[in-house]
Amino acid sequence: MKLNLQLDEKLRRFPIPITPAMWVMIAFIVAGVISALVRFAFGIGAISDLSYAYPWGFWISFDLYCGVALGAGAFTIVAAVEIFDLKEFRPLVRPSVLTGFLGYVMVVIALLVDLGQPLRIWHMMVYQNHTSILFEVGICVMLYTTVLAIEFSPVILEGLKQNKIAHTIHKYSFPFVILGVVLSTLHQSSLGSMLIIEPYKLHPLWWTPILPVLFFVSAINVGLGMIIVESTLSANAFGQGLETHLLKKLALVDVFVLLTYLVIRFTQLALAGHLHLLFTSGSMSLLFWSEILVGSIIPIALFSQEKIRENPKTLFIGAIFVVGGLMFGRFNVSWLAITHSDPLTYVPSFMSNVDYFPTLPEVAVSFGIVAAGVLAFNLAAKYLPLFEHSEHA
Amino acid sequence: MTTDTIKHKAYLFDATRCIDCRACMVACSVENNIPMDKTRIWVAGIGVKGEYPNLERATMVAHCMHCEHPDCMSACPVGAYSKAADGPVSYNADVCIGCRYCMNACAFGVPHFDYDKGLVDGAFIDKCTMCPQRIYNGQEPACVATCPTDALEYGEREELLKKAHERIAAHTDRYIDHVYGEFEKGGTSYLILSHVPFKELGLPEMTEQPINETTETIMEGTIPFAVGWAAVLTAVAGVSRVINKKKETATAKKEAAPHTEAKQ
Ligand code: SF4
Ligand code: SF4
Numbered sequence: 001m002k003l004n005l006q007l008d009e010k011l012r013r014f015p016i017p018i019t020p021a022m023w024v025m026i027a028f029i030v031a032g033v034i035s036a037l038v039r040f041a042f043g044i045g046a047i048s049d050l051s052y053a054y055p056w057g058f059w060i061s062f063d064l065y066c067g068v069a070l071g072a073g074a075f076t077i078v079a080a081v082e083i084f085d086l087k088e089f090r091p092l093v094r095p096s097v098l099t100g101f102l103g104y105v106m107v108v109i110a111l112l113v114d115l116g117q118p119l120r121i122w123h124m125m126v127y128q129n130h131t132s133i134l135f136e137v138g139i140c141v142m143l144y145t146t147v148l149a150i151e152f153s154p155v156i157l158e159g160l161k162q163n164k165i166a167h168t169i170h171k172y173s174f175p176f177v178i179l180g181v182v183l184s185t186l187h188q189s190s191l192g193s194m195l196i197i198e199p200y201k202l203h204p205l206w207w208t209p210i211l212p213v214l215f216f217v218s219a220i221n222v223g224l225g226m227i228i229v230e231s232t233l234s235a236n237a238f239g240q241g242l243e244t245h246l247l248k249k250l251a252l253v254d255v256f257v258l259l260t261y262l263v264i265r266f267t268q269l270a271l272a273g274h275l276h277l278l279f280t281s282g283s284m285s286l287l288f289w290s291e292i293l294v295g296s297i298i299p300i301a302l303f304s305q306e307k308i309r310e311n312p313k314t315l316f317i318g319a320i321f322v323v324g325g326l327m328f329g330r331f332n333v334s335w336l337a338i339t340h341s342d343p344l345t346y347v348p349s350f351m352s353n354v355d356y357f358p359t360l361p362e363v364a365v366s367f368g369i370v371a372a373g374v375l376a377f378n379l380a381a382k383y384l385p386l387f388e389h390s391e392h393a
Numbered sequence: 394m395t396t397d398t399i400k401h402k403a404y405l406f407d408a409t410r411c412i413d414c415r416a417c418m419v420a421c422s423v424e425n426n427i428p429m430d431k432t433r434i435w436v437a438g439i440g441v442k443g444e445y446p447n448l449e450r451a452t453m454v455a456h457c458m459h460c461e462h463p464d465c466m467s468a469c470p471v472g473a474y475s476k477a478a479d480g481p482v483s484y485n486a487d488v489c490i491g492c493r494y495c496m497n498a499c500a501f502g503v504p505h506f507d508y509d510k511g512l513v514d515g516a517f518i519d520k521c522t523m524c525p526q527r528i529y530n531g532q533e534p535a536c537v538a539t540c541p542t543d544a545l546e547y548g549e550r551e552e553l554l555k556k557a558h559e560r561i562a563a564h565t566d567r568y569i570d571h572v573y574g575e576f577e578k579g580g581t582s583y584l585i586l587s588h589v590p591f592k593e594l595g596l597p598e599m600t601e602q603p604i605n606e607t608t609e610t611i612m613e614g615t616i617p618f619a620v621g622w623a624a625v626l627t628a629v630a631g632v633s634r635v636i637n638k639k640k641e642t643a644t645a646k647k648e649a650a651p652h653t654e655a656k657q
Contacts, residue, residue, distance in 0.1 A: 043516060045508030052505045055493035083626055085633035116491015116506060116516035127488045129472035131609045134494045138470055178630075182623045186615065196608050197468050197498045200597040209607050 022378075025371040032368015035361035036113050044116065047361035057335065058358035062366050063110030065330040067103055068141070068191060069215075069222050070323065073230065074100025074148060075184035076223030082177040089246055092227055094155055094386050099230050101148035102373045104141060109369050133193045140187035147180040159384040188219035195333060203337040205277050205288045208268050211333075217261045218295075218326055224254040225299075225322030232316045237378075240387050248309035251318060255303045258296050258322075265292075284339075287332050295325020401480040402528065403550035403582035404537065405557055406454055408594060409567060410544035413438045413452040417536035417545060421456075424524060424535035431505075433457075433521045434536060439593055451587065453594040454545065456536070457482060457503045457521035458574060459582035462603035465520075468498035473518070480550075480582050481523035491516050500578070500597055500604065523582075550582060557586055579603035 039047045050057050073096045080086045081093055112118040124138040151173060157166035192215030199207050208214070228247045235242035269275055279285055302308050302318035309315055335356075380386060418434045427433060435455045443449045463482045466474035473489040476482045484504070495504045495518060507516040524534035528547075532538065537547040546553065554575060561568045573591050574581035577599040587594060 039511070041511045041513075043507065043509045043511045043514075046511075048508075050508060052496065052502060055496035055506060079626075083630045083633065085630065085637045087637075114492075116493065116510075116518075117489060118491075119512070120488075120490045123471045123488055123490050127471040127473075129470055131467045131605070131612050132470045132472075132494070133608050133612065134468065134492060135470035136612065136615060174630075178623050178626050181626055182619050185622060186619060190611075193608060193611050194494075196611070197464055197604055198500075199604060200500045200599065201497070212611065 022375065025375050028364070028371035029368045029375070031361075031364040032366075032371070035364045035368070038361065039113060039365070044114075047359060047365075049356050049359050049362070051356065054338075054356035057356050058362050059110055059114040059366060061331050061335040062327075063107055063114075063369065065191060065334045066327045067107040067110065068188065069219055069326060069330060070226050071100045071103035071107070072184065072188060072219040072223035073226035074103075074151075074223075075181050076220055077227055078151070078177055079181050082174070083181065091243060091387070092231060092246060094152075095230055095234055095381075096227055097148060097152050098155070098377065098380055098386060099226070101145065101152050102376055104145040104148060106369045106373045107141065108145065110366060113365050133190050133197070137187050137190045137194060140183045140190065144180060144183040144187065147176050147183065150176050151180065155384050155386065184219075185216060189213065189216040191215055192333075198338065201338050202333070203281065203284050203339060204272070204274050205269070205281060205284055206333045206337045208272065210264070210268055214261065214265060214268075217257060217264065218329065221254055221257045221261060222323060222326040224250045224257065225319040225326070228315060228319035229323055232312060232319070234381060234387075238381050238387070242312055244310070244312050244315065247312075247315055251303040251309045251315055254322065255300055258300050258303075262292070262296050262300075284337060287336055291325065291329045291332055293325075294321060295329050299325065401478065401550055401582070402523075402547065403459070403480060403553050403584060404534070405546045405548075405553040405584045406586070407544050407546075407560070408451050408453060408585065408587040408589070410542045411436075411452040411454060412542055412544075414541065416539045416541060417454060420535040420539035421521075424527070425522070427519075431519065433519065437595065439589070442589075449589065451589045451594065453596075454536075455501065455503070455595065457523070457583070458501055459521075459523055460578065461580040461582070462578060462605055464498040464500065464578075464605050465495035465504055467605035467609060468494045470494065477525075481525055481528075483522050483525070484518055484520055486517045489518055491518075493518075498605075500599070550584075553584055557584055560586065576601045 035047050044050055048057065048059075077089060077092050077096045081089050112121065115121065117123075124135060125142075128139075129135050150169070154166035154170045154173075157163070157169070189212035192211030192213075195202055195207065195211055196209055227250055231243060231247060234240060269278070277285070278288065281288075299318055299322045302314065302321065307314075308318060413436060415436045418432055418436055421427065421434050422429075422432060425433065433456055436452060437455065438450065438452045441448055441450045459476075459480055459482045463474060463476055465484075466472075466476060466482060469489075470492060471488045471490055473485045474482060474495065475485070491506070493506055496502070496506060504518045504520045506518055507514070510516040524532075527534055527538075533547045537545045546556075554572060557572045561570055561572070567588055569587055569590065571591070573585040573587070573596055574583055579601065585591070585594070585596065592598060
């Protein structure tokens with residue numbers, strides 16, 4: 001493994017450049033911080049549309065459900081390289097692990113805004129309730145964030161010229177690799193299990209006891225998509241060579257993952273006797289089919305063509321469909337498909353509002369966190385040996 | 394657990410008797426020091442229906458059902474809920490982290506949250522407690538004691554069920570032949586009699602299977618699954634390495650072009 005020794009040169013050349021794009025990021029961060037401060041001072045109701053009927057909204061759907069899923073690139077590529085021993089993909093490991101780590105930190109920050117008692121987050125570790133899926137998710141996310149930090153630490157140490165320590169950590173990292181993949185499997189699927197407790201709220205096109213399986217398969221799918229998206233973006237931004245010959249293989253694998261997903265999903269609906277709902281549930285049917293079309297059918301159609309996989313541009317477009325479709329699906333299952341009874345008769349609702357739509361400050365908090373993450377990735381890419389030169393045959 | 398083994402206190406609410414006076418709401422708030430803008434009981438009239446002279450109205454009084462298999466308790470990550478052997482499901486604000494998962498889990502939308510409280514005041518969950526300060530001192534819960542029409546009653550669950558079925562039998566023209574809460578998701582301690590479909594009272598149709606059975610089964614399987622999965626992954630890693638080593642030596646021998654991976 002060769003190090004990127006241009007560190008010092010780069011440091012001298014770019015003393016924290018502030019581009020217009022960065023100003024936009026900073027504006028987002030400021031808006032997010034202000035919203036969060038108002039929330040901490042006056043309560044969640046002061047900036048959000050959350051209510052008794054909709055205790056979870058945009059923060060949970062976007063930051064938790066999408067955030068964790070989009071962080072799946074890290075464990076997917078680590079599993080490919082370290083477990084299936086596909087060495088050729090090693091150049092993709094570091095950027096993916098960093099994105100994963102930053103992604104999880106972003107999830108945790110968002111949850112600290114969403115929690116009613118953020119200062120008690122440690123209660124999860126002390127007052128464990130072993131029947132709670134949320135407990136499992138919480139513990140796994142905390143542990144996995146730590147594992148990602150350990151997996152990424154050699155890069156920072158190399159950046160600090162502590163190659164010896166970095167090497168030692170790297171040498172003994174295998175147990176952490178296994179731990180990371182196991183933890184990822186658990187919490188990626190448990191995000192699905194968390195919704196099993198809402199059979200009378202979540203629409204039957206989405207509710208099934210095998211939600212964890214669907215969540216896990218779709219996490220691998222979006223993990224592959226995210227690696228393609230990230231690699232393309234950072235190749236453009238940092239002038240790295242684009243590893244299209246690697247990415248196109250991921251796209252091909254993704255076709256099989258997506259097909260598996262579709263087979264499981266439709267078999268489940270058939271076995272549960274819900275096939276008629278596919279066309280008779282009005283707006284829910286529409287949501288379902290849009291999700292399947294954007295997130296599964298279009299990506300399969302694109303990625304199954306050699307021509308499209310070869311071309312970096314079309315490859316990127318396909319991956320955008322994968323990521324966008326998955327986010328759409330997560331929004332459906334954690335928000336849009338959760339229906340409450342008719343507002344007139346949903347009893348507790350006359351105290352609050354039954355329709356939920358995120359407010360601007362709510363969205364500002366989430367976008368501010370994303371902007372901070374992008375900024376952090378940029379700095380890391382500038383100052384750390386993030387992109388290994390691929391010299392593994 | 395079958396529902397006939399449930400031997401503890403419960404409420405019985407008879408929607409045909411309720412006159413929508415909301416005295417229970419007031420009594421509850423006074424008894425439990427609930428601020429003016431909050432409540433633990435929701436009294437919701439569903440309006441007048443039908444054509445004159447066959448008019449019909451109904452009111453639902455909703456508070457915690459003190460379920461036999463409380464989903465709030467099963468879902469809370471820090472175990473803030475507990476169910477006492479004699480009925481009440483209670484909430485402990487000292488450990489709650491405010492995640493609001495219990496609100497999602499409760500099929501009746503019972504737990505509610507202080508959306509108007511910041512970090513300094515502390516935002517908590519609140520819900521009906523079954524008035525332990527009263528029932529353990531030989532009194533009925535405040536709402537029951539206040540109800541002027543006996544629409545709300547309190548007592549041994551078995552006796553209330555008997556009473557409810559007798560009442561249905563005596564007035565078959567008046568009641569729907571079903572006691573809501575007798576079997577719903579394994580039974581609740583808030584039993585409901587009604588003359589309008591329960592759905593119109595905002596009560597979801599349910600099977601007898603407790604909701605939290607599935608999730609608790611999943612949680613029980615988690616650790617064994619994790620250990621097994623770790624073993625499988627380690628084995629796969631070992632095998633992949635051996636295979637790749639062999640391939641590498643083979644290609645080195647042949648001095649062929651860089652090998653391509655075909656391993657899955
Ligand atoms: S009604 Fe809701 S809050 Fe009350 S015990 Fe049942 S699940 Fe818990
Ligand atoms: S809001 Fe509090 S009581 Fe409800 S699930 Fe979360 S920690 Fe438990």
